[in-house]
Amino acid sequence: MHTPANILFWILFLAFVVLMLVLDLGVFNRKAHAVGMREALGWSALWIALAAGFAVLLYFHGHRMTGDPAHRNSQLSLEFITGYLVEEALSVDNLFVFLLIFRFFRVPPKLQRKVLFWGILGAIVMRALFIGAGVALLNRFQWVMYLFGAFLVYAGIKLIFQDDEKENPADGFITHFAQRHLRLTDDFANGTFTVLRNGVRCFTKLALVLIVIETTDVIFAVDSIPAVLAVTHQPYVVFTSNIFAVLGLRSLYFALAGLMDLFHLLNYGLAVILTFIGVKMLAANYFEIPTVYALGVIVVVLAGSIVLSMLVPPKQRTNSVDQAR
Numbered sequence: 001m002h003t004p005a006n007i008l009f010w011i012l013f014l015a016f017v018v019l020m021l022v023l024d025l026g027v028f029n030r031k032a033h034a035v036g037m038r039e040a041l042g043w044s045a046l047w048i049a050l051a052a053g054f055a056v057l058l059y060f061h062g063h064r065m066t067g068d069p070a071h072r073n074s075q076l077s078l079e080f081i082t083g084y085l086v087e088e089a090l091s092v093d094n095l096f097v098f099l100l101i102f103r104f105f106r107v108p109p110k111l112q113r114k115v116l117f118w119g120i121l122g123a124i125v126m127r128a129l130f131i132g133a134g135v136a137l138l139n140r141f142q143w144v145m146y147l148f149g150a151f152l153v154y155a156g157i158k159l160i161f162q163d164d165e166k167e168n169p170a171d172g173f174i175t176h177f178a179q180r181h182l183r184l185t186d187d188f189a190n191g192t193f194t195v196l197r198n199g200v201r202c203f204t205k206l207a208l209v210l211i212v213i214e215t216t217d218v219i220f221a222v223d224s225i226p227a228v229l230a231v232t233h234q235p236y237v238v239f240t241s242n243i244f245a246v247l248g249l250r251s252l253y254f255a256l257a258g259l260m261d262l263f264h265l266l267n268y269g270l271a272v273i274l275t276f277i278g279v280k281m282l283a284a285n286y287f288e289i290p291t292v293y294a295l296g297v298i299v300v301v302l303a304g305s306i307v308l309s310m311l312v313p314p315k316q317r318t319n320s321v322d323q324a325r
Contacts, residue, residue, distance in 0.1 A: 004067055005067035006064065006065060006066055006067030006068075006236060009064070009065045009066075009067075009236065010236070013236075013239075013240060013243075017124065017243060017247070020247065021117075021121065024117065035109070035112075035113055035251075035254040036254075037254075037255065039254070040251050040252075040253075040254035040255035041255050043248075043250075043251030044248060044251045044252050044255045046251075047244065047247055047248030047251060047252075048248065050244065051084055051241075051244040051245075051248070054080065054240065054244065055077050055080050055081050055084075056077070058073060058076050058077040058080050058237075059073050059074060059076075059077040060073060061073070062074075062075075062076035062077060063076075065236065066234055066236040066237060067236070068234055068236075071234070075291065076234065076237055078291050078292060078295065079231055079232035079234065079237050079241075079291055080232075080237050080240065080241050081241075081295065082231045082232075082291055082294060082295040082298065083228040083231045083232060083237060083238060083241035083242070084241040084244055084245055085295070085298055085299070085302075086224070086227050086228055086231060086273065086277070086298060087224055087227075087228060087241060087242055087244075087245030087246075088245050088248070088252075089266075089269075089270060089273060089298070089302055090220070090223060090224045090227065090270060091220075091245055091246075091249050091252065092252070092256065092263060092266060094216075094217075094220050094249075095249075095252065095253045095256055095257070097216055098116070098213065098216075098253055099253075099257060101209065101212055101213060101216070102115075102209070104171060105205060105208070105209050105212075107188070107206070107209055108188070110191075111188060111191050111206060112253075112254075113250065113254070114191060114206075115206060115209050115210050115213060116213070116249070116250040116253060117250065118210055119210060119213040119214055119217065120246055120247065120249060120250055122214045122217070123214075123217045123221075123246050123249075124243055124246060124247075126214075126217065126218060126221060127221055127225065127239075127242050127243065127246060128239065130221050130222075130225045131225055131229075131235065131238050131239050131242065132235075134148075134225050134226065134229050134238075135229070135233060135235050135238065138229060138233055139233070145281055145282075145284060146281075146282055148226040148229060148230065148278075148281055149226075149230065149278045149279070149280075149281030149282035149284075150278065150282065151226060151278070152223075152226055152227060152230065152274050152275070152277050152278030152281065153274075153275050153278035153279060153282070154278075155223050155274050155278075156270075156271045156272065156273070156274030156275030156276075156278060157271070157275065159267055159268075159270060159271035159274065160267075160268060160271040174211060174212055174215045175208065175212055178203075178208055178211055179208075182203050182208075183200065183201075183202040183203060184202065184203050184204070184205065184207075184208055185197065185202050185203070185204045185205060186205060187204065187205055188204055188205050188206045189204040189205075189206070191206060192204055192206070193206055193207040193210065194207065223274065224242070225238075225242070226281075227273075227274060227277050228241060228242055229281075230277045230278070230280055230281040231277070231291065231294065232291075262309055262310060263305075263306065263309050264309055264312075265305050265306075265308050265309040265312065266302075266305050266306065266309060268305055269301045269302055269304065269305025269306075270305075272301050272305075273297075273298055273301055273302070276294075276297055276298075276301075277294070280294060
C-alpha cells in the first residue's frame with residue numbers, strides 16, 4: 001500500500017482535530033449550558049482565525065503539507081480558502097434545518113451543544129469517507145467529473161425553485177423509522193443518549209435528535225463534497241477545508257440562530273454558487289476558470305445575497321417552524 005509523502009501532516013492535522021474536540025468537550029464545556037451570543041461569536045472568530053492561519057501555513061509550506069510539488073504554494077492556499085468559503089456558505093443554509101429539528105423536538109438550549117458536538121464528530125468521519133471516495137473516482141474515471149458537475153447544476157436550479165415551506169426533516173422517514181424500530185423514551189433523561197428503564201436499555205429522545213442530525217448531514221455532504229472537489233482535487237486541501245468548516249459549524253449555529261430570517265435570500269445566492277461551480281466543473285476540459293476568479297464570484301454572490309436580504313423584507317418563515325412544533 002502506497003504511503004502518502006505528506007503522511008506526517010495528515011497525522012498532525014488529525015491530531016489537531018482530536019485535540020480541539022477533547023478541549024471543547026472535556027475542558028471548556030464539561031457542563032451542559034445554553035450558549036450565549038458572546039460565547040458563540042468568540043468561538044466562531046476562533047475557528048475562522050484558525051482556518052486563516054492554516055491558509056497562511058499552506059502559503060509558505062504548501063508543497064510539504066500536501067505532498068504536491070506540481071502546484072504553487074499560493075495556489076494551494078487559494079484553493080483552501082475557496083473551498084472553505086464554499087463549505088461555510090453551504091453550512092449557513094444547513095443551520096436553518098438544525099433550527100427546525102431542535103424546535104420540532106423541543107430540545108432545551110443547554111442540550112443543543114451536546115447534540116451538535118457528537119453530530120460534528122460523526123460528520124467528520126462521513127466527510128472523510130465521502131472525500132476519499134470522490135477523489136478516488138475522479139482520479140480513476142474522468143467522466144465522473146461531468147456527473148458531479150451536472151449534479152451541482154441540478155442542485156442549484158432545484159434550490160432556486162424550492163418551496164420555503166418545505167417539509168421539516170425532523171418529521172420525515174428517519175424519525176418515523178426510528179420510532180417504529182427502536183426502544184425510545186419520550187424524554188431527554190438529563191441529557192443522556194441511553195437510559196435503563198425497568199431493566200431495559202432504551203434510547204432517549206436526545207438520541208433520536210442525534211440520529212436525525214447525522215442523517216441530514218449525509219444529505220448536506222452530497223452537495224458540499226462535489227462542490228469543493230470542483231475547486232480542487234488535492235485530497236489534503238479538500239479534507240482540511242471541509243473539516244475546518246464543519247468544526248466551526250456548531251458555534252456558527254449559536255451565533256446565527258436568532259438571525260436566520262435575515263438571510264432569507266441566501267438560498268438564491270447558494271443556488272447561483274452551486275450552478276456556477278457545476279458549470280466550472282463541466283467546462284474544465286474546454287476552458288479553465290482560475291481559482292482566484294471563482295473565489296471572486298463566490299464572495300460577490302454571497303455578499304450580494306446578504307445585502308439584498310437586509311434590504312428586502314423577509315417573507316414569514318415562522319409558519320414552517322410553528323407547524324413543526
